[in-house]
Amino acid sequence: MPHLLHLDSALDPRASSSRPVTAAFAQAWRALGPDHTVTHHDLQADPPPHLAHAALHWAAPLRTADEAAAEVDDPVQRALLDELLAADVLLVGAPMYNWSLPSTLKAWVDHVHVLGTTVPFGDRTDQPLAGRTAVVVSSRGAGYAPGGPTAGLDHTVPPLAQVLGQSFGMHVEVVTLDLTLAGRVPAMAPLAGDAEAQRVAATTRVQELARALG
Numbered sequence: 001m002p003h004l005l006h007l008d009s010a011l012d013p014r015a016s017s018s019r020p021v022t023a024a025f026a027q028a029w030r031a032l033g034p035d036h037t038v039t040h041h042d043l044q045a046d047p048p049p050h051l052a053h054a055a056l057h058w059a060a061p062l063r064t065a066d067e068a069a070a071e072v073d074d075p076v077q078r079a080l081l082d083e084l085l086a087a088d089v090l091l092v093g094a095p096m097y098n099w100s101l102p103s104t105l106k107a108w109v110d111h112v113h114v115l116g117t118t119v120p121f122g123d124r125t126d127q128p129l130a131g132r133t134a135v136v137v138s139s140r141g142a143g144y145a146p147g148g149p150t151a152g153l154d155h156t157v158p159p160l161a162q163v164l165g166q167s168f169g170m171h172v173e174v175v176t177l178d179l180t181l182a183g184r185v186p187a188m189a190p191l192a193g194d195a196e197a198q199r200v201a202a203t204t205r206v207q208e209l210a211r212a213l214g
């Protein structure tokens, strides 16, 4: 049964640019048939707490004696890991906030990026998510086109590509929508047509991806 984990992290469900795009992916996924199941985790409505202890960055057998003595265990982390490991495909709504990840999404990353559990480390070589696909939908108020003067300011997509791609071994597809503030910032008004074209292209792209991956 192909299963999708759909994460959203945009602050405002009514005005979000990323949420309609992730929703279009999920809708196209569900349209593939009743066996195409979805878990939707809204990280804004149901945010993970900050990581409670540094030991949670390590699988239990890799913890120091002090960490082991503290008997750190976290049901929130276990639940987030179970939710992720159950997914054949991961969909991440990743708006740019202050050039980086929403804090809710960063907290999610901190819980699931675990050396020796989701990330191979030492003799713990398992990489359980390797070969699966993650689709990252990143909406940004300004423009961050590759090769442009502001491309290096994008600290939203690169950490996700590192964690999901390099650490987890997932195949990462990135879909971006730039210029989403064109309708709000008067100086960006001439860019409204470009912004709309990017929104349409992103929606079409995620629908294609859902059909290809499902």
Ligand SMILES: Cc1cc2nc3c(=O)[nH]c(=O)nc-3n(C[C@H](O)[C@H](O)[C@H](O)COP(=O)(O)O)c2cc1C
Residues within 6 Å of the ligand: 010, 011, 012, 015, 016, 017, 018, 019, 095, 096, 097, 098, 099, 100, 139, 140, 141, 142, 143, 180, 181
């Ligand atoms: C707290 C906050 C910080 C933001 N920081 C940036 C930024 O650093 N660069 C940028 O281009 N846009 C920034 N924006 C604009 C958002 O990236 C833009 O509104 C985007 O559409 C967010 O995705 P969403 O609509 O799904 O929330 C910020 C918006 C908010 C609410």
